[in-house]
Amino acid sequence: MIRHPQKVIKTIWFAHLSLTTLAALTPSSIEVHITDENVEPIDFEEEVDLVGITGMIMHSKRAYEIARAFRERGIPVVMGGPHASSLPEEAKQHADAVVIGEAELVWREVLEDVQKGRLKPFYKADRFCSMKGLPFPRIDLLRKDAYMTTHCVQTTRGCPYQCDFCYVTHFFGKTYRCRPVEEVIQEVSRLDGDFIVFVDDNIAGNRLFAKELFTRLKPLKKKWASQASLTLTRDRELLRLAAESGCVSLFIGIESLSPDNLKEVNKSFNRTYEFEESLKLIHDHDIMVLAGFIFGLDHDDEGVFERTLRFCEKNRIELPSFFLLTPLPGTRLFQKMESEGRLLHKDWSQYNGATVVFRPKLMTEETLQRGFNWVCQETYSWSSIVKRVFHPQQRFYTRVLSNMAYRSIAKRTPKSPLPALSKILQKMNDTIPVQNTWNLIHRVGERMAEKGFLFGEKSPEVLRLYSTYNERLRTLFIHLEGSLDQHGAKELAKRLKNTLSEKIDQVIIDFENVVAFSQDAISFLSRRDLFQKEEGKLWMAINTPPLG
Incomplete structure (x- = not known):
């Protein structure tokens, strides 16, 4: 369970309404006391007739410990909330009863069964409660000085x-x-x-x-x-x-x-x-x-x-x-x-x-x-x-x-360095402007038609790089989109050279979404061996434009 200092809770933490809502649903003849372990310790020796516990999944271990302490004294324990509702069979191993889902329609029944000494193992309403006429939560039972605010409304x-x-x-x-x-x-x-x-x-x-x-x-x-x-x-x-x-x-x-x-x-x-x-x-x-x-x-x-x-x-x-x-x-x-x-x-x-x-x-x-x-x-x-x-x-x-x-x-988080390839990945997820559009060739064919690129459209004036590194495969995937001129090809080659790392075994460059290109750019990348299609090579190109 993650605990925060009281000063932090007082600055940013507001009260939750689960237990205050249950208190409001409880008949006035029954005395109710609320303990939020985030802001105050539990009195395990307190004289009570019933204990209700709620919490998130990460609180379950502590919730089970609390339940055990009271059950050892012969005090019945009822559990509810997100975790108990998701795993009621598990929660039942640590409690006398489990409320699954919302409590509004079953809480009175739970209290009556406690008084009769015959709690059922599970309680679940047959429908969701109406939002009309709900009682106002008993926020008066909370320590007002312990939170940023207890003035919480749903x-x-x-x-x-x-x-x-x-x-x-x-x-x-x-x-x-x-x-x-x-x-x-x-x-x-x-x-x-x-x-x-x-x-x-x-x-x-x-x-x-x-x-x-x-x-x-x-x-x-x-x-x-x-x-x-x-x-x-x-x-x-x-x-x-x-x-x-x-x-x-x-x-x-x-x-x-x-x-x-x-x-x-x-x-x-x-x-x-x-x-x-x-x-x-x-x-x-x-x-x-x-x-x-x-x-x-x-x-x-x-x-x-x-x-x-x-x-x-x-x-x-x-x-x-x-x-x-x-x-x-x-x-x-x-x-x-x-x-x-x-x-x-x-x-x-x-x-x-x-x-x-x-x-x-x-x-x-x-x-x-x-x-x-x-x-x-x-x-x-x-x-x-x-x-x-x-x-x-x-x-x-x-x-x-x-x-x-x-x-x-x-500051309580363990210190860790920035992942090794982060800087490389920032540069490989970027936009490179096109400097010469006059000699760009529109790429036509089935793929471009599927992408909605029409012959005669103005070519995109940038080359976009979308890159993903798969650490498990030790492979960098680069998806290119837009137009590729010679300036873009040189800048791409420069950035690719900087990707060389002991963590990368292969770089796969996908040209599928390059909709326009210059022959100078294609020739330049080919001379740099960036159009290789053989598997096992450091550089591997797929969906390439035609050469020459």
Whole structure:
């Protein structure tokens, strides 16, 4: 279990609503006490009649230890939450009963069965609960001084999207439900102070609901933070209403800069070509961005860490959060990894988003872990903080304090060097301008027709390089796209020469998407032996234009 210092929790941590919601569902005749072990120790000698435990997968080992301590005293234990719901049979080995999924429709039954002394092994509602008339969470039972805020409100449950790696879809059954706006406004109005955290997984998943909510929030003059997808920026009115209603911070799951990665995990609604403009729009509305990135997806090579860091700096992402791809039980990703034999183990305490627990496709486990460690530390170095934080937007003090808290966490990450081929990969994922277009020959034929290139079209004025290194095969794959003149050929040859490394056994250059070329360029590359087609050679070319 990863523990953070109390000062860090106080700066960036908000309270969760699982146990406070259960407390609100409990009859007033029953006394309830909540202990969050993140902020205070558990009193294992406390006189209680029932213990309820919730937690994420990485907390399971500790949850089982807590359960054992109370059960040894003869106190019944009920477990629930994401991990227990995903692996109820496992959780039942450590508890007297397991609540699977949402508790609203079964919690009263659990309490009644406890009083009768006949707990059932499992409790699962036959439907999802209505979002209408839910009791307000008992945040009065939390230590208010221990968190950044306890003023947390949920307006929706679930997410309209179904990303393969996310447990939200699994837990909430592919549903997205909204509370009545009037009830949300009532709950917000009764909270003192001027800052609220909406703990939704996607507060703008239903645009009509979100617009009504933001409109009704505006007169309350609260500042708020939440989580949303980048699709929010495609509706300018929605973004404007969010800002006008008091939105000051959004966590956004960018996940990857690779469209292939996003497509593979069912998140292609994130459009990489929109990223920079979308982030600018959010910043233009004085909203701070907390962005999530995942490393270890199947199209990630060891250049991904530096590439992601430079993206964060260029786009002034105030608080980047990095995670190693973690296959959570119950998700499609877990099923895929397990069926492919890529899980390294099932020690759930290591499934914490910061430890490699699977076999990556293009990197070794060691390279992925070292690259992750490097980017965590480098992103929260003073030089990177300055690049991301020092700009004229509002809430400068908040940005600095938050980065200092994240920096204290990053400093606990083991020091690791930048992966060896990172600099090479940055140069091999680039654009080379075309200097002479007058002698370019349009490449015609079946492949170009499939790509939609029409005879008579103006040739692209750049040569784009897309490169991926497969560490397991010790092979660098280079895909060329656009136009290739002699200048581009010379620059390409120069860069290829610089790729020579003891880590690379072969370089495969794919010319399939070169739509125009000059004979001078082709002759030059041929003389440099870069058009070889024999397997086993250092340089190997495929889908080449015709020679001479």
